Amino acid sequence: MKLYKIWALLLLLKLIQPVLSFAQNHNPVKREHLLIDTGWRFALGHPYDVKKDFYNGTGYFSYLAKTGYGDGAADPNFDDRTWRKLNLPHDWAVEQGFDPKASLSHGFKAIGRNFPDASVGWYRKSVFIPAKDLGRKISIAFDGVFRNSIIWVNGHYLGTEPSGYHGFEYDITDYLNYGGENVIAVRADVTIEEGWFYEGAGIYRHVWLNKTDPLHVVPNGTFVRSKLENNQAVVTASVTLKNEALDNQKFNIKQSIADADGKVVASGELQNLELNVLTEKEYTLTIPMVKPRLWDLENPYLYQLLTTISKNGEVIDEYKTTFGIRTIRFDADKGFFLNGKRIEIKGTNNHQDHAGLGVALPDELQYFRISKLKEMGSNAYRCSHNPPTPELLDACDKLGMLVIDENRLMGITDQNLAYLKKLIIRDRNHPSIISWSIGNEEWNIEGNITGARIAKTMQAFAKTIDTTRAITAAVSGGIGNGISTTIDLLGYNYVATKNTDEQHKKYPAQFSWGTEEGSTVASRGLYVTNMAQHEIAAYDTRQNENFLSLEDGWKHYASRPYLAGMFVWTGFDYRGEPTPFGWPSVLSYFGMLDLCGFPKDNTWYLKSWWTDKPTLHLLPHWNWKGKEGTPIDVKAYSNCDEVELFLNKKSLGKKRMEPNGHLSWTVNYAPGTLEAIGFKNGKKILTDVVKTTSEPTQITITQETIPVANSNIAILTVDVRDVSGKSVPTAVNDIDFEINGPAKIIGVGNGNPTSLEPDQFIEQVSVVRINNLKEKAISAIDDLSKLTTATTDWDYAFKQERTQEFGKKVTALIYRGDFDLTDWSDQTKITFFYKSLGKEQSIYINGKKIAYKLLANKKGNAFTLDRSVLKAGKNTIAILAIPILKVQSWDNINTDPGAIQVLKPAAGWKRKLFSGLAQVIVQSTGDKGEVSLTASSNGLKPAKIKLKL
Known part of the structure; x- marks a missing residue:
């Protein structure tokens, strides 16, 4: 009787355990936003050769046919141990060499249509999901994958994102193995370019795992606006919640505003709310604040909104939103105003790559780049020509830099407008952003009625999402027609071919600024143009009649208050678009700073007139060996009243500086010291010197x-x-x-x-496959009689199915194959990643024992192979095994012995x-x-x- 009671109690506990576990898992747990950038595996695939693309999409049931049928490298059981280990962000394009057959606009990196072996990349990672997460909503978020990415989790196809610039997020709640490992697989394809500038390749932005309660704030689900009056602010805080529970939810919302020190300075609350099953809704609070600190360029003060969702007295979700309080407005006659003060826009255009790294930039590098732009007096940044990484906008918020946030492609389809909406919703809380750009130089439509219609629709659509910023478009032609007749804030690209005064007179209520200007080209530190060597002197010389020099461009904008300012093309050099050259030039020449952030001389021109800091810069260098007596063009960039030039202490004359100008001398070269002295109100305030140097030591x-x-x-x-x-x-x-x-x-x-x-x-990773695998029945795995004999009369391996009947006839097998090793050195590490072919097995390479009577291992075995075992050229491998048999006819038996990884150190x-x-x-x-x-x-x-x- 006692034994019966014990068994009954055990049975009862077993029955109620899932209920207890479920209840435990529903204890309120706050949101988690987990970075999963580390521990990825990477390998190159192929756009059309399925063998080179790991046979993805070739199964009888593939991922588009049946749920959970990700095959090839998307299969969670795929063996990726031979793949390269890396952390994100990652750009595989920058790792490639250069080739004249590659795309000029992408910097001649050997990827794209002409290089299919380097144009598809695969990433895989395993993530552990604790059992306690059962009952939560879990999603995976990618900030950006270039491009045409396909994502799987545990073999389940999540979706395809064609854009390389927009972030995306997938709900993976129901696909997960709770209390175990979960495999993420990503395929990116850069065969087709998206832009006409270097774009990189791969998962080049962060990846996140988000965990929330079923009732939660949706991604990017808050919107903070503020109005200022009499040193007080009214903050309007909207939050969108989604109820993904399977019953209605009752809850409260609290919005708290914390200052930069974390002190709560204002709050508001909504109580006794209810949201129906599988619905979402926006809720809005207005929160008054007394004496708020404003966000501006010199003191970019930031607040944080903490949105707290509580249910039955428990906090179930917290969502943090960084924001700034400031006012912005454009005036058709007076330009741009920040917090009621006119600010002259002194901006630069920039792509997103940097020297050595391509587009996979560490977060801190964004701050370095913005600080370099601010150093030369820039106060505005245009994201050319795509949505930026979120960390770039964070840097602009924190360092005080205004931003044009730019849409990738104009259009009015659901997808086009969805992309625009995604951009605005993601970025709308950044105080640095002052304008949304809906397009750039759309030559086919910008000057006609089609462009006008598209721009009008996109502008109206954007205003349904955010009314606090002006909508702009960058127009390089068709001024007076098309887009320029409908856009609120007209962006001029290169006024050398345009009459801004005429447009302003024709459209007196239209705001305007220069979205691209000063498209000058220069090689940093070189002062003689040599077109044959692709070298352009670093003087400010207009490119051709379609462009103004940097100086003439700035003078045009600085003298017209109705123009809010201008954005120079570009702040930094970038890969690709090496105007006016082709191969072997692989970078642009446009930047005020080169690709590393080293300043070209034009930065001192801008610093002279974009800052109030006393500035004096002399160019060129003074190393002209062999040119003694030859006239050298000497220039001074300065905001001093006057500058006097000396060569070896002899005055070459004092000249008065024109506002927004520069000074020039022609000097016959003599080695020694060239010195410039700057004067303000008749007093010497600055000196700049360039000296002839000797050889480096x-x-x-x-x-x-x-x-x-x-x-x-x-x-x-x-x-x-x-x-x-x-x-x-x-x-x-x-x-x-x-x-x-x-x-x-x-x-x-x-x-x-x-x-x-x-x-x-x-490090260089290559994978060597085992070829010509054949099999022969043997008496036992200790039977070595067939270890070195000829295999001419052997069957191809796994020709016979591993049924139970097969097991009655064959107790052991020997498999023989070969593999080739070429071009290896003492530093090369060679590893055999073995996948079990038998319940028990022994392995021999070139007749030498590698493993003896290994038991089957689902995770496989790895053997570092000593050079004494291997030889250059063809090697043989023998595996003696007790076969694994099918239990059911549909069982899959492993037929792949694994592969050899050849790793050459960097x-x-x-x-x-x-x-x-x-x-x-x-x-x-x-x-x-x-x-x-x-x-x-x-x-x-x-x-x-x-x-x-």
Whole structure:
């Protein structure tokens, strides 16, 4: 009787355990926003060769036919152990070499249609989901994958995103293995380009795992607006909730505003709310604030809105929104106003790539780039020509930089408008954003009625989402027609061919600014144009009659108050579009800064007139050996009243500075010292000197400042000095780099538009397959009689199905195959990733025992192969196994013995100086310890620096 009761109790516990577990899992747990950038595997696939694309999409039931049938590399059981390990963000395009057959606009990187073997990339990662998460809503969010991405989780197809610039998120709640591992697979295809500039390839932005209660704030579900009056603000905070529970939900909403110190300064609450099953709804509170601190360019003060959802006294969701309080408005006659003060827009256009890294930028690098632009006086940033990574906008918010946030493609289809809506909803809480751009240089439509209609529709649609910002479009032609007749805020691209005064007179109520201007081209640090060598002197010279010089462009805008200001094309150089050249130029020449962020001379022109800081800059350098007595063009950029020039202490004359201008002299070269002295109100206030240097003798490394606390990266400038310590501006030395400690080099660059040197030096992974696999029945796995005999009379492996009947006839098998090893060295690491072919097995390579009587292992086995076992050329492998048999006819028996990974270590990092400079970017691995970088070059004294990471 007692035994019966015990069994009954055990049975009862077993029955109620799922209920208890479910109840435990429904304890309120707040939102989790988890970064899952680490621990990915990567391999190149193929756009049309299914064998090279891991046979994805070839199954009898594939992922588009039946749910959960992701096959090939999308199969959760796919063996990816031979794939390369990496962390995100990642850009595989920047790892490729250069080729004249590649796309000019994409910097001649060897990807795209002509390079199918490098145009599809696969990523895989396993994520553990705790059992306690059962009952929560879980989604996976990608900030950006370039491009045409397909995503699977546990073999379930989630969706396809063609755009490489828009983030996307998928609900994976019902696909997950709770209390176990879950496999994410991503396929990206860059065969087709999206833009006409370098775009990269792969998962180049962050990936997140989001976990919430079934009742939660939707992604990007808050919108904060504010109105100011008499030193008070009224904050309007809207929040959209979704109820994904299977019953109606009752709840309260609390909105709290915290200042920069985390102190709550205002709040509001909505109580006794109810939301029906599987519905979403927006709720709005108005929250008064006294004496708010405003967000502006000098003091970009930020608040945080904490949205709290509670149910039955328990907090079930918290959502944080950073925002700023400020007023913006455009005036058709007076330009742009921030917090009631007229601000002249001093902007730059920028793409999203950087030297050495392509588009896979660490977050801290965004702050470095924005700080470099602010240094030269820029106060505005146009995202050219696509939605940016969220971290770029965070940097603009925190550092005080105005932003045009730009849509990728004009159009009025559901997809076009959905993309525009996605952009606005994601970014609308950033105080830095002052305008939404719906398009750029749409030449086919911008000057006709079609363009006018599309622009009018998109503008009206945008205003249904956000009425607080002006809508702009960048127009390069068709002024007076098409888009320019309907857009609220007209963006001029290059006024050399346009009459802005006439347009303003014709449309007096229209706001306007210059969305692109000053499209000058220059090679940093070079002052003689050599078209054959693709070198353009770094003087401000107009490109052709369709463009103004930087100076003439700024003078046009600065003299017309109705124009809110202008955006220079561009702030930074970028890969691709190497106007006016083709191969072998691989970078643009447009930037005020080169691809590394090293300033070209034009930055000092802008600094002179875009800042109030006293500025004086003299160009060119003064190293002209062999040109003694030759006239050299000398220029001074300054905001001083007057500048006097001296050569070897002899005055060459004092000149008065024209507002928004520059000064020029023609000087017969003589080695020595060229000195400029700037005067303000008759008093000497500044000096700039360029000196002739001798040959370099030593290397110097300087760590750049990044305006981020506890930066994970270090940006290093490398130059060479002569015996007296002067930087040599003409140096082109090859520099080798070695890093020690818990950090790694992630990119090198020098800003040279014609450099075809590698951007990155990474380990090379190749996979060798086992070929010609045949089989023969043997008496036992100890039977070695067939280990080295000929296989001419053997069957092809797995020709016979592994049925129970087969098992009665065959107790053991020997499998024989071969593989080829070529081009390997002492440094090469060779690993055999074995997948079990039997219940028990022994493995021999070239007759030498590798493993003996291994039991079957679902996860497989890995063997690092010693050189003594292998030989260059053909190798043989033998596997003696007790066969695995099918239990049911539909069972899948593994027929793949695995593969050999050949891993060649990365070559040493190096870069040639260009105009005396190179850049190295280092990233911490997260471990503790001292990090140092050494730079060396033949004939020069090396430099070593201890890094602060």
